[in-house]
Amino acid sequence: MYSKVLSAFIKGVSIELVDVECDISSGLPIIDMVGLLASDVKEAKNRVRTALKNADIFLPPKRITINLSPANVRKQGNIFDLPIALTMLASLGIVEKGKLEGVLVMGELGLDGSVNSVNGVLPVIAEAKKMGVKNFIVPLNNIEEGKLVAGVKIAGVSSILEAIDVVNKDGYVLTYGRDRVMFGEDFINCKDFIDVCGQESVKRAVMVAAAGMHNILMVGAPGTGKTMIAERIPYILPKPSIEECLEITKIQSIVGELQSDGLVMERPFRAPHHTISKMALIGGGNVPHPGEITKAHGGVLFLDELAEFKSETLDTLRQPLENERVVINRNNGNYIFPASCMLVTATNPCKCGYYPDRNKCSCSDVSVSRYINRISGPMLDRMDIWIFIPKVDMKNVQNGKCMSSKEMYIKIENARKIQEERYKDSQVKYNGKLSGKDVLKYCKLGKKEKEFLQSIFESKGISYRGYYKIIKLARTIADLEGCEEIGVAHLAEAAGYRNEWRSM
Amino acid sequence: MKNYWYWLVSVSDMWFDKIRKLMEIFDNPKDVFFASEKELLQTGVLNIEDVAKIMASKEVNLDEKLKELEDKGIKFTCYGEVDYPDKLKKYEDKPYVLFYKGDLPKNNKSVAIIGSRSCSSYGREISENIAKELGKVGVDVISGMARGIDSYAHIGCIKGGGSTYAVLGSGVDVCYPRENIGLYTDIVTAGGVISEYLPGDEALAWHFPYRNRIISMLSDVILVVEAKEKSGTWITVDYALEYGKDVFAVPGRVTDVLSGGCNKLIKNGAFPYTEINDLMEHLGVKKNKKIIKNKFLLEKDFEVVYSLLCLYPVGVEEIVQKTDMDIGKVYEILIKLQIDGAIEEVYSGHYIKKL
Numbered sequence: 001m002y003s004k005v006l007s008a009f010i011k012g013v014s015i016e017l018v019d020v021e022c023d024i025s026s027g028l029p030i031i032d033m034v035g036l037l038a039s040d041v042k043e044a045k046n047r048v049r050t051a052l053k054n055a056d057i058f059l060p061p062k063r064i065t066i067n068l069s070p071a072n073v074r075k076q077g078n079i080f081d082l083p084i085a086l087t088m089l090a091s092l093g094i095v096e097k098g099k100l101e102g103v104l105v106m107g108e109l110g111l112d113g114s115v116n117s118v119n120g121v122l123p124v125i126a127e128a129k130k131m132g133v134k135n136f137i138v139p140l141n142n143i144e145e146g147k148l149v150a151g152v153k154i155a156g157v158s159s160i161l162e163a164i165d166v167v168n169k170d171g172y173v174l175t176y177g178r179d180r181v182m183f184g185e186d187f188i189n190c191k192d193f194i195d196v197c198g199q200e201s202v203k204r205a206v207m208v209a210a211a212g213m214h215n216i217l218m219v220g221a222p223g224t225g226k227t228m229i230a231e232r233i234p235y236i237l238p239k240p241s242i243e244e245c246l247e248i249t250k251i252q253s254i255v256g257e258l259q260s261d262g263l264v265m266e267r268p269f270r271a272p273h274h275t276i277s278k279m280a281l282i283g284g285g286n287v288p289h290p291g292e293i294t295k296a297h298g299g300v301l302f303l304d305e306l307a308e309f310k311s312e313t314l315d316t317l318r319q320p321l322e323n324e325r326v327v328i329n330r331n332n333g334n335y336i337f338p339a340s341c342m343l344v345t346a347t348n349p350c351k352c353g354y355y356p357d358r359n360k361c362s363c364s365d366v367s368v369s370r371y372i373n374r375i376s377g378p379m380l381d382r383m384d385i386w387i388f389i390p391k392v393d394m395k396n397v398q399n400g401k402c403m404s405s406k407e408m409y410i411k412i413e414n415a416r417k418i419q420e421e422r423y424k425d426s427q428v429k430y431n432g433k434l435s436g437k438d439v440l441k442y443c444k445l446g447k448k449e450k451e452f453l454q455s456i457f458e459s460k461g462i463s464y465r466g467y468y469k470i471i472k473l474a475r476t477i478a479d480l481e482g483c484e485e486i487g488v489a490h491l492a493e494a495a496g497y498r499n500e501w502r503s504m
Numbered sequence: 505m506k507n508y509w510y511w512l513v514s515v516s517d518m519w520f521d522k523i524r525k526l527m528e529i530f531d532n533p534k535d536v537f538f539a540s541e542k543e544l545l546q547t548g549v550l551n552i553e554d555v556a557k558i559m560a561s562k563e564v565n566l567d568e569k570l571k572e573l574e575d576k577g578i579k580f581t582c583y584g585e586v587d588y589p590d591k592l593k594k595y596e597d598k599p600y601v602l603f604y605k606g607d608l609p610k611n612n613k614s615v616a617i618i619g620s621r622s623c624s625s626y627g628r629e630i631s632e633n634i635a636k637e638l639g640k641v642g643v644d645v646i647s648g649m650a651r652g653i654d655s656y657a658h659i660g661c662i663k664g665g666g667s668t669y670a671v672l673g674s675g676v677d678v679c680y681p682r683e684n685i686g687l688y689t690d691i692v693t694a695g696g697v698i699s700e701y702l703p704g705d706e707a708l709a710w711h712f713p714y715r716n717r718i719i720s721m722l723s724d725v726i727l728v729v730e731a732k733e734k735s736g737t738w739i740t741v742d743y744a745l746e747y748g749k750d751v752f753a754v755p756g757r758v759t760d761v762l763s764g765g766c767n768k769l770i771k772n773g774a775f776p777y778t779e780i781n782d783l784m785e786h787l788g789v790k791k792n793k794k795i796i797k798n799k800f801l802l803e804k805d806f807e808v809v810y811s812l813l814c815l816y817p818v819g820v821e822e823i824v825q826k827t828d829m830d831i832g833k834v835y836e837i838l839i840k841l842q843i844d845g846a847i848e849e850v851y852s853g854h855y856i857k858k859l
Contacts, residue, residue: 388852489832
């Protein structure tokens with residue numbers, strides 16, 4: 001008897017549907033599995049047999065053939081246990097064969113017949129829905145994820161017996177999805193910039209970076225608050241839209257890092273250690289797996305101790321940062337991972353970390369510039385904002401104004417709205433991503449401003465690329481201030497953030 | 505005699521102290537050259553290995569070696585020659601041989617500007633500025649071409665159009681530190697690079713204390729700009745005191761580790777440096793015309809920002825806090841002042857006044 005059910009496997013962040021077929025015929029008692037299977041899929045045979053036995057379902061001594069089609073794509077993962085079990089049951093007549101067709105099943109089996117949770121439920125359901133699949137059976141622990149997709153029928157099961165019931169008795173529920181995300185208006189539970197005192201100029205720079213999605217490099221001695229500042233950046237970025245939330249949740253679902261049951265509503269903050277490998281950073285492996293830059297998609301990628309990263313590791317980031325996606329080529333096809341994130345980096349100014357405080361640092365000027373030059377030139381060039389984090393003066397901590405995350409958030413949101421309006425007919429979304437040609441198109445300068453920029457250009461000896469970066473930054477600063485025209489003060493501030501490191 | 509001197513210093517392991525002891529016995533290197541093995545051993549200065557080296561070295565073709573030096577543009581002089589600097593003659597531990605590129609110091613007034621290798625922006629500005637003023641009135645600046653204060657002293661003097669001399673702890677054709685190669689060529693044109701070590705010798709740690717004594721000998725006044733309480737600079741100062749030179753020190757903030765040595769020096773009786781005319785008067789040099797201070801006619805806002813700056817770096821954060829101005833406005837003023845050359849950004853977001 002032949003039967004068939006749908007399942008899927010994840011390829012990068014997209015999915016591919018798989019037909020799981022089963023046929024039971026007379027012959028020597030054996031379970032045969034075909035279809036270019038990785039060993040984790042082949043092992044499903046033993047799990048399924050034992051799980052069925054422990055659920056008091058006895059397999060007849062017959063030849064059972066399982067095929068996963070298309071047979072030319074290598075399949076990997078633990079989600080095929082449940083679909084295999086269900087087709088076998090359909091072939092045996094325990095499950096109604098007609099009702100199983102067109103149902104997408106995923107789940108891992110325990111030896112006692114229980115169904116364990118799996119990764120990637122949300123992307124599978126979202127993508128399969130687009131391909132016309134209506135009914136889904138997923139592990140009970142993953143049901144909340146599945147319910148985020150509207151207009152499908154879904155059932156969560158905790159054991160093989162429940163799964164049989166669901167199929168036979170149509171125990172699916174219709175999902176309504178989430179059309180709107182409710183965010184708390186308060187900033188009580190988040191890490192707030194109000195805790196960062198006496199660093200107003202740094203906060204200002206961070207705000208500029210966040211408003212225009214500019215990459216930022218913070219230079220400062222240990223303990224000046226670089227990490228503290230970076231951790232707070234995700235909360236001042238505009239709240240993610242429902243699409244963005246789904247994207248973020250999908251990625252977390254694939255990598256198995258989904259913490260809560262449902263939708264992720266916070267922007268991710270990833271801070272990989274500086275010993276990270278190339279593959280872990282941008283993604284890779286035999287079967288490509290998303291890297292840190294993809295896990296930071298929609299949020300912040302924070303690279304602390306930038307100078308300690310291997311330069312070849314950092315250089316792999318160059319293209320993904322530019323294209324906002326990672327493309328990994330394998331002979332069975334290209335894997336594309338989204339990688340649109342804000343890059344925040346930090347480094348000590350020198351080996352001992354205390355330059356220019358000569359009471360503590362005795363590094364020579366050469367060793368200081370050598371330290372910073374461990375970061376490759378093209379990488380440093382991508383840092384639109386360089387900000388030195390001064391040692392906090394206790395006097396300033398006690399008095400003086402201190403911007404809170406809420407104030408910063410409001411300003412940034414306004415600046416983003418202005419950009420949205422400006423770039424509505426364009427591919428670009430943020431000032432930080434403007435190309436040289438776009439700069440001329442969108443950032444018009446007056447005569448006075450041009451002259452001012454020219455004089456900076458001549459006296460500070462900045463590069464031609466630096467020239468455009470200053471204009472882009474000035475555009476963001478003007479947006480933050482709500483100014484339509486870029487003024488001299490905006491250009492001056494932008495130039496102040498673009499200090500190429502002083503060398504002897 | 506010159507050739508015999510060159511022969512003697514080029515014998516391997518023939519350090520200054522050994523030569524000095526030999527000179528007490530033999531009076532000149534020619535006698536050493538013609539002394540027998542037995543005579544050399546009897547001096548008690550040399551051991552068998554040294555004597556063997558001396559004997560072996562006699563077979564080297566000296567003329568060829570001297571030709572090689574000439575081709576490289578390296579000149580050399582020894583005690584007793586006409587071009588041997590007068591300033592060195594009176595000292596007992598004077599170098600017997602000097603290799604040099606460019607010129608040797610004449611009998612001009614000279615000041616040694618010395619200090620820490622890792623200096624602050626304060627030390628940098630001060631040493632560069634003093635050297636520049638000295639260069640303008642024709643006072644020679646002597647230093648060691650090390651990183652930090654030394655380099656800035658040479659740079660300043662060259663900017664002022666004066667002659668500056670670097671005494672090296674390596675062979676005269678070895679540029680140490682390597683990154684100073686640009687400065688090295690400038691010094692050769694504007695003055696000279698001098699060393700008592702053989703061309704090609706590496707910069708070894710024990711060379712430097714000996715090098716410092718030559719810096720002391722060549723200068724009339726020693727000026728210490730920035731030095732910690734424990735520093736190689738004190739070797740030069742000790743020599744200076746031994747030779748009876750006057751020592752000036754640039755005072756600094758009492759909390760600065762880098763100025764700790766200078767302040768201590770002043771406490772112990774060194775002349776405090778407060779303005780360039782102190783030094784000029786002491787040297788008996790005719791003062792430069794009234795020194796025109798950088799005085800800019802500034803708008804009120806500019807004046808407010810400019811007055812907050814000093815020789816120690818001040819951050820943007822602090823300026824904004826103290827002036828209560830808009831951050832964009834502050835940057836605008838800072839950049840305009842930079843374009844005018846009134847201030848300098850020493851590192852990202854931190855500014856100093858230019859002297």
